[in-house]
Amino acid sequence: MSFLSKAKRLKVWHWIGISVLGIACCLGVAGYVVYAGGHHEGPGTVHPTPLPRAMVEARRALQKRVTSAFPAAEAQPKQILFGDLHVHSTFSADAFVLSLPLTGGEGAHPPADACDFARYCSSLDFFAMTDHAESMTPRHWRETKESIRACNAVAGDPANPDLVAFVGWEWSQVGRIPEEHYGHKNVIFRDLAEDKLPTRPIAAGGLTSHAFRGKIGISKLTLAMIPIREFSRRRRYLDFNVFRK
Numbered sequence: 563m564s565f566l567s568k569a570k571r572l573k574v575w576h577w578i579g580i581s582v583l584g585i586a587c588c589l590g591v592a593g594y595v596v597y598a599g600g601h602h603e604g605p606g607t608v609h610p611t612p613l614p615r616a617m618v619e620a621r622r623a624l625q626k627r628v629t630s631a632f633p634a635a636e637a638q639p640k641q642i643l644f645g646d647l648h649v650h651s652t653f654s655a656d657a658f659v660l661s662l663p664l665t666g667g668e669g670a671h672p673p674a675d676a677c678d679f680a681r682y683c684s685s686l687d688f689f690a691m692t693d694h695a696e697s698m699t700p701r702h703w704r705e706t707k708e709s710i711r712a713c714n715a716v717a718g719d720p721a722n723p724d725l726v727a728f729v730g731w732e733w734s735q736v737g738r739i740p741e742e743h744y745g746h747k748n749v750i751f752r753d754l755a756e757d758k759l760p761t762r763p764i765a766a767g768g769l770t771s772h773a774f775r776g777k778i779g780i781s782k783l784t785l786a787m788i789p790i791r792e793f794s795r796r797r798r799y800l801d802f803n804v805f806r807k
Contacts, residue, residue: 600800603652605705606674608712613681613724621685645688648732648748649676653706655697655774658805663795664788670798673706677713681725690728690750695763697774698731703763711754729754735766
């Protein structure tokens, strides 16, 4: 009898083991389906077509006509230019968050999109890529420089380009009291040659650095639940997890 009882107990433990293994496998598969697949979002591809030369010349002609209405300005050998020296892409942590479905975002907008928007949509003469240094990795910095060089390569005649792009970063320092707060500064470089640029962006320490690197007080459980609640759009959240790391 004792032998049969022992056999029955072994059989029970056998089925318990199989059940636990089956549950673990199911959880593993479910976890893989929900959380696998995050990747680094790259700089994108700059559109290879410059603005038509006629459009660039028309812009210059319009500026000359406006200047001619002001004799004092016309006498000065200067050109009116329009640009933006504070531009973010989703290489910045805050811009990435605002691009997520949960915040009503429309998806990734890497540095190449900034170039295309400045050239084809905003009609800018120049812009500077100034993503936050506090969330920029060495890979992001390298890809930003490459993207800005690609943007300028499309600009046409170097003596009269349709757009001039500069590279830089935003240095953001936040303090809890005025005496500890130095604010936000854009650092912009004139040259794009590798030996003319720093090997890495210089970030500020403190609250901004902590926030942009993911130390913002959100529990791991809350972060883990987002891809489940937004299952059909979970890929961008998984990409954000890669970005945060």
